Amino acid sequence: MKRIVLRLVGVLLVFALAAAGGFAWWAHQPVGLSASPVEVIIKPSSGVASVGRQIQRGGVAMDPRLFQLLARITGHGADLKAGGYQFETGITPLDIIEKMVKGEVTHYVVTVIEGWEFRKMRAVVDANPALKHDTAGMSDADLMKAIGAAEPSPEGLFFPDTYLFARGSSDLELYRHAYRAMQKRLNEAWNARALDLPYKTPYEALVMASIVEKETGQAVERPMIAAVFINRLRKNMMLQTDPTVIYGVGESFDGNLRKKDLLTDTPYNTYTRTGLPPTPIALPGIASLAAATTPAPSDALYFVARGDGSSHFSNSLPEHNRAVDKYQRGK
Structure with a gap:
């Protein structure tokens, strides 16, 4: 038995040495590039796993998992700097890590x-x-x-x-x-907008897009969120959206929205004023711009968070109240 165990250990050691040798060989071999030079953008605050994926998406034929392993083995997992890098034919995985540790960027980001x-x-x-x-x-x-x-x-x-x-x-x-x-x-987005939207200008659509951006728990729900607010505008109903109230509170907001905040009138309090607030409340992305200008076909006027990141949409107040009892009050 002892002899069998020793043989097994020996075989495993051979495999480990072979794997280590193969990994070391790979680290010194030129990687494939989609072009030469290829420009790769690494976003700020990216972890080493994300860096590997960004390099691959940028046109470098390199397994992100192997890159992550190499960065950690060399002790540089936390030293890779953000920015725009140019990689040319002949560059190796070790060269890439060295370049990124030194921050040899062509552009900053x-x-x-x-x-x-x-x-x-x-x-x-x-x-x-x-x-x-x-x-x-x-x-x-x-x-x-x-x-x-x-x-x-x-x-x-x-x-x-x-x-x-x-x-x-x-x-x-x-x-x-x-x-x-x-x-x-x-x-x-404005040129591709749906018919009969309650906006007079692209700027009003931008205001709505910013509200959608702040209200959406799941990206797929953006068109439905937009539909609710657009339907309320059409009926001259107050939007009653918390993010606008929070924006009106300003830098003094401590993370806790109180009843007095909902009752205090500001230009951004959509519980006290009808219509859109005077300006956007955030920087909306392209998906929110699209939702604000091409909302989902729906008659919904209300929505409530289910507690899992998604929302329940209702066409009437009684239905909405039942949803609030179910998802917010646990009744």
Whole structure:
């Protein structure tokens, strides 16, 4: 028995050494590229597993799991820097890791997330050390004027995306690019809009898209969420949506929406005022723009969270009250 165990250990050791040798060989071999050079964008705050997937999606023929293992074995799993990288023919997995540890980027990146308020976007841009901060000391209105925007309020008017820039670029150029991207996306959605929507302008559709962005628990429900609010607008009903109230409370909001907040009138309190709020309440993404301009065909006027991230939609108040009892009060 002892001899059999020793043989088994020996066989396993041989396999382990062979696997280690094969892995080391792979780490030094050139990877396939979809083009040369290929530009790969790594988003900020990406974990090593996500980095591997972004590299593969960018056109590098490399198994993300092997890349993750190599990064961890070399002790650089947490050292890979975000940015835009150029990889050319002949580069190896180890070369890629070395390049990313050193941060040898061709472009830097700022990622703007769907649902952020503009103040969050501005804080992230202000904190980026690779940008030239020409907007320092500017009010939001001054910033809008500086990029050539007609609107005085910046909320909702910058498209959430990942933006590349060279070191030393002006933050004004980044804002200008994001503003133009939103104008383009909004105009595309407006031109493809459904008939008989209760909006007079694309800006009103943008306001609705921002509400949909903040109200949606599951992405698939965006068109239904939009339908509810559009139906309420058509009937001159109050929208009664908490995110607008929270936006009206402003930076003093502590995460707990109170009854007094719902009763305190502000331009954004859709429990005290009919119609849309005066501006968007967040930066909506393309899916919310599409939902606001092409809502689901539905007569629903109410929805309530089921507690699992999804919503129950109702056409009448009695039906809605029953759903509230079931999903919110446990009756």
